[in-house]
Amino acid sequence: MRVKNKIISDGLSEVLEYLPQNVVSAVRELNREDIDEIRLRREGEVSVTCRDENVLMGIIISGREMDELMLKITDGSIYSHANTIRQGYVTLPFGIRVGISGRAVFEGGELSGISDISSLIFRVPRAVRGSGDYIAYLLRRENYRKGVLIYSPPGVGKTTVLRDTCRILSEGENPLRVVVVDTRDEICRGEKFGTVDILRGFSRAEGIEIALRTLSPQLIICDEIGSGEDSNAILSLRHSGVPLLASAHGDNLRELLTRPFICELHRSGIFSGYVGLNRSRGGMEYEYTQRKEVEIR
Amino acid sequence: MTVKLIGALFIAISSFALSSHFCSCLSREKDELGGFISLLNHIRLEISCFSKPLSQIFSEFSCPALDKSGFTETLRERGFSEGLKKNACRLNLSKEVKDILLSFSQSLGHGYREDEIKRCDNTISCLEERYKACLDTLPEKRKLIKSLSITFGISVIVILI
Structure with missing residues (x-):
């Protein structure tokens, strides 16, 4: 069965509020309506996922920018998101999910957190009526x-x-x-x-x-x-x-x-x-x- | 003679006002130090029990000594570091205490719960030591300021008359 649905709200503008200005400009210039994810990598290139297509944006994110971004998505309080960071994500208002990858930190044989954050993957939420x-x-x-x-x-x-x-x-x-x-x-x-x-x-x-x-x-x-x-x-x-x-x-x-x-x-x-x-x-x-x-x- | 008497009276009042000002500065330093200890205890409690984000922790804090200097308002709007930097000249704290607080504030929120609690504990114990020293020396300092003011006032009056 195939059903045509209408997208009534797209969380892209909410996602962009968290990103550095050069990334925001590049995403706006890209001018695509089907952006699913924006992927930022420490000392690596930013890419955007549109359906199954991966578009490289030609922007490099520095380590400092990545650390600032991490603080921004956790409202300056990493400890308050420790449970979800341990599971590899942070949830922002409007249901934006940010996937996190980095180095696992173990304490007493159990995963206690993630350090040296290497990638942040912002998933664009949608409401489809x-x-x-x-x-x-x-x-x-x-x-x-x-x-x-x-x-x-x-x-x-x-x-x-x-x-x-x-x-x-x-x-x-x-x-x-x-x-x-x-x-x-x-x-x-x-x-x-x-x-x-x-x-x-x-x-x-x-x-x-x-x-x-x-x-x-x-x-x-x-x-x-x-x-x-x-x-x-x-x-x-x-x-x-x-x-x-x-x-x-x-x-x-x-x-x-x-x-x-x-x-x-x-x-x-x-x-x-x-x-x-x-x-x-x-x-x-x-x-x-x-x-x-x-x-x- | 009348001019001299008026001058002497003026000097006496000025000396009294000066000594009161210095004494109140000392009290404010003690109160502000106490205020920061309460703030740190508040932060520690909210992090250890509820893992609340800092913005929420700051919005729930109030202390008359820190409200007066404008610190609490900036704390709520722009965070701990900015609160310290913006109100540095209005806070009656020693440079050493300001440095301790600034270094604490710059890393606040960057770590996991246990690290944050440890950092809070260390800073609280540092500040408590200084608060205790401040309490111990406060009566002596007050006495000294009062004696110096009186001596200064009397000397000037004697020279004038």
């Missing part, structure tokens, strides 16, 4: 008894689709009580939707547990599941009657179901089906596969 219509339809069709798992490679728009689905289901005539476990603070980006309760910064396992225990949700949304740590919490939803709308990285369904954790979720029947996302010109393509159509040997 209508991108969640199809997912909302699938959930409604199941009478909100079973969830849906969205998969795609990184950068295609899983979070954008989750955000729009969240908006659709929590507004209108019969809004649902939606709980968003926003581990990376990206789904709701500080926006307020009708009947949404947001658990910001919680791990998926903790968030789901708290949501079930105290927030009596009719739908739980979380992004990028895929680790075994989440499995017990997600499996606990099986008997709770609360559907889960989640996303996971994956090129295709076959590859996705080779992962033991996803395979376990498939067997448990948490999801009624799987939706693969693909970007096409002017819209998003959805490839829906019902759970019962999938056979696992």
